[in-house]
Amino acid sequence: MQKLEKYNFKNKAFALLSLLFILFFSSCEDVVTLDLEAGDEKIVVDAEIIWLKGTTGNEQLIKISKTAPYYNNTTPKVSGAQVRIENSIGDVFVFTEKEPGSYVCTNFVPVINMDYTLFVTAEGQSFTAVEKLTSVTPIDKIEQEIVPDFGGEDVIEVTYYFKDPADEVNFYLTDYQSDFLIFPNYELTDDDFLNGNEINIRFSDEDKIKPGTILNITHRGISKNFCNYMNLLLEVYGGSPFSIPPGNIRGNIVNASDSNNFAFGYFRLCEADKVSYVVK
Incomplete structure (x- = not known):
């Protein structure tokens, strides 16, 4: 009987300690909101001129917004801006606001290796940037195979191939988009050790790629x-650079009158090949 009473006492003590343990760690699950200091508000210019192979490239879009506090769920759009691009032979392409913060041009003329200058006037500030339109070789083929992941589980890996041009330095940016990706997945490649050869780029995502998955691959040529x-x-x-504003990394968009008050973003012009691949 004494032994049974001792056992019951231990059980009761263990149960009490377990309850206190659970209550302690449950209290640690409360959401803590930090009082973060808001930085200076800055203009953000999302200016990618992308010329997809097989199109004229005449329709282009530039988005202008502002930085916002960390806990804001929306991005402030900038309306009323003046946006234009000029090429090195003097042609001017005007972008017209179609909806708040979105500026569209329908007569753009892309020319490989030509220099283009972006001009933006927004909220009393003037910004400019210069970049060259970079070419890209097309995707030759896409293959898939089953490979083991880091845990030894079999996953589907999709690989696309393209021929790198010889006797020149090339840089590439790939983005992958699919229903299972919240944001595009980006990957950088160069021809440092593969100049003039066939290059292959592989993509897998654990067990999320299944037969029937549509994977949209955009393969760009970009500047160094x-x-x-x-x-x-x-x-x-990480793999989703535009999931939050790149607030601490400076691009090529400068303020014409105050170099310290630059805009965030990067003006880039890319020829691209886009393929929609259905996983088998």
């Missing part, structure tokens, strides 16, 4: 400077 900028973004934000 934009490659360096994107490399910094990917190091800081």
Whole structure:
């Protein structure tokens, strides 16, 4: 009987300690909102001129917004801006606001290796940037295979191939988009050790790629400077650099009157090949 009473006492003590343990860690699940200091509000210019192979490239879009506090669920749009691009032979392409913060041009003329200058006037500030339109070789083929992941589980891996041009330095940016990806997944490549050869780029996502999945692959040619900028973004934000504003990384968009008050974003011009692949 004494032994039974001792056992019951231990059980009661263990139960009490367990309850206190659960209550303690449950109290640790409360959401803590930090009082973060808001930085200076800045203009953000999302200016990608992308010329998809097989199109004229005449329709282009530039988005202008402002930075916002960390806990804001929306991005402030900038309306009433004046936006234009000029090429090196004097042609001017005007972008017209179609909805708040979105500026559209319908007569743009893309020319490989031509220099283009972006001009933006927004909220009393003038910004400018210069970049060259970079070419890209097309995707030759896409293959898939079953490979083991880090845990030894079999996953589907999709690989696309393209021929790198010889006797020139090339940089590439790939983005993958699919229903299972909240944001596009980005990957940078260069021809440092593969100049003039066939290059293959692989993509897998654990068990999320299944037969019937549609994977949209956009393969861009980019400049070395934009490659360096994107490399910094990917190091800081992982595979989704535009999931939050790149507030601490400076692009090529400068303020014409105050160099310290630059805009966030990068003006880039890319030829691209886009393929929609249905996983088998």
